[in-house]
Amino acid sequence: MKRLYGIGTGPGASDLLTIRAVNAIRESQVIFTPNNKGVNMALDTAAEFIGNKRVVLIDFPMGKVTKEDYKKAAEIINNEIEEGETGSFLTIGDSMIYSTFIYIMDELDGKDIEIEIVPGIPSFVAAAAASKLPLTVKGDVFVLCDEYSDVKCNFDSIAILKTFKNKEYLLEKLEKDNIDYTYIKRSSLDNEEVIKDRNKITEDKDYISLILGRKK
Numbered sequence: 001m002k003r004l005y006g007i008g009t010g011p012g013a014s015d016l017l018t019i020r021a022v023n024a025i026r027e028s029q030v031i032f033t034p035n036n037k038g039v040n041m042a043l044d045t046a047a048e049f050i051g052n053k054r055v056v057l058i059d060f061p062m063g064k065v066t067k068e069d070y071k072k073a074a075e076i077i078n079n080e081i082e083e084g085e086t087g088s089f090l091t092i093g094d095s096m097i098y099s100t101f102i103y104i105m106d107e108l109d110g111k112d113i114e115i116e117i118v119p120g121i122p123s124f125v126a127a128a129a130a131s132k133l134p135l136t137v138k139g140d141v142f143v144l145c146d147e148y149s150d151v152k153c154n155f156d157s158i159a160i161l162k163t164f165k166n167k168e169y170l171l172e173k174l175e176k177d178n179i180d181y182t183y184i185k186r187s188s189l190d191n192e193e194v195i196k197d198r199n200k201i202t203e204d205k206d207y208i209s210l211i212l213g214r215k216k
Ligand SMILES: C[S@@+](CC[C@H](N)C(=O)[O-])C[C@H]1O[C@@H](n2cnc3c(N)ncnc32)[C@H](O)[C@@H]1O
Pocket: 011, 012, 091, 092, 093, 094, 095, 096, 097, 098, 099, 121, 122, 123, 124, 126, 127, 160, 161, 162, 163, 184, 185, 186, 187, 188, 189, 207, 208, 209, 210
């Protein structure tokens, strides 16, 4: 039997990795993570626990990733883990939230590989801590999205991920909808910033950023 852990490495600080994540990494013979043009936050977060274990960076094409790409990734993982061995696939935040691992896990279904998920601290939870903005109080409806224009329901509080593009348009829409917003970048990392200033928010291009909002 082969074994694969889907590990959420949390928002980036290595002391926010869970003990279970560290144990799973230590138990693994091979570590997988998507190849992000040489920059890999999940790998950096866990680096001190990976040591000289074999690391396999999985390439995904720029732009739209297809089912075929996930299938190929699943095959690489299945081939790289030897019978009786354990692998760990690292994702930022939690691996069940807007993560490549979700699609890879689907493609591994039916293969002789046992999968276990190790939860990680999600980015928006770390961002709430950084900004001291409560995500929910009693009775609140909270929405998590990666595209604000897709939100069709009522909410009191919102976390919007992947806010690096079209920020001017996004902020205009939030203002029109009467939502107080705060931009948090690189939460838990040394260069973490909590930004309220509109111009600073629109100028920033960091992918590792999100917006927490609350209806006025
Ligand atoms: C593909 S999603 C991954 C979400 C992740 N699985 C989670 O649980 O948070 C990538 C987005 O997560 C957010 N993100 C991840 N780490 C972050 C951090 N340390 N600070 C702020 N935003 C972060 C950003 O919005 C980024 O564009």
